[in-house]
Amino acid sequence: MLTNLLCILFVLGFTYLTVLNEKAALYQQLDNQLKDAARVTESLLPSPLHHHNITQYALNDDQKMAHIHALSDFTDQRDITYVYSPIKRHDKILFTSSSATPEERESGEQLSFYYDHYDEVAPRVFEVFKTKKTSFLQYTDQWEDFSQCFYSKLFSR
Numbered sequence: 001m002l003t004n005l006l007c008i009l010f011v012l013g014f015t016y017l018t019v020l021n022e023k024a025a026l027y028q029q030l031d032n033q034l035k036d037a038a039r040v041t042e043s044l045l046p047s048p049l050h051h052h053n054i055t056q057y058a059l060n061d062d063q064k065m066a067h068i069h070a071l072s073d074f075t076d077q078r079d080i081t082y083v084y085s086p087i088k089r090h091d092k093i094l095f096t097s098s099s100a101t102p103e104e105r106e107s108g109e110q111l112s113f114y115y116d117h118y119d120e121v122a123p124r125v126f127e128v129f130k131t132k133k134t135s136f137l138q139y140t141d142q143w144e145d146f147s148q149c150f151y152s153k154l155f156s157r
Helices: 003-045 061-076 100-107 125-131
Strands: 086-088 092-098 135-140 143-150
Touching: 003 100, 003 143, 061 092, 086 125, 092 125, 100 143, 125 135
Parallel strands: none
Antiparallel strands: 086 092, 135 143
C-alpha cells in the first residue's frame, strides 16, 4: 500500500515537473520568435522613424502605406499577428508603423498609421521606454491578448 502511494506521488511529481519544463520551453520559444520579429522590424523600416527628432509630418501617405505593407508582408508569412514600432513623445506612445491583417488592409479599417496615438497601451510600456531594455510584456488591449517584445535597439536612437 505504501509502495503504491509512493509510486503515485512520484508519477504526480514527475508529471508536474514535466509540465512546468514544457511550459517554460514554450514561453522561451515564443520569446525567441517575438525577439526575432522585433529585430527584423528594424531592417524593414527606415532608421529615421525612431530618431528622437522625427516629427509628425515627416512621412507622406505613400511612405506610410509602404511601411504598413512591408511589415504586413512579414507577418503574413509567420505565426505572428502584428509587428509594430512605437515611439514615445510628450508622455504618449505613438505608432511609427504597424502591420495589418489581410482583412484590415482590404477594408482599410482599423489600420494604425504613423504618429497614431496608442491610447490603450499598457502602463508597463512606458517603463520599457524609460529603461531602454529589451522587454517582454503580456497584456490585453482593444485588439486582443498580446505577448510582445520591445526591442531595445529601437529605443536607443
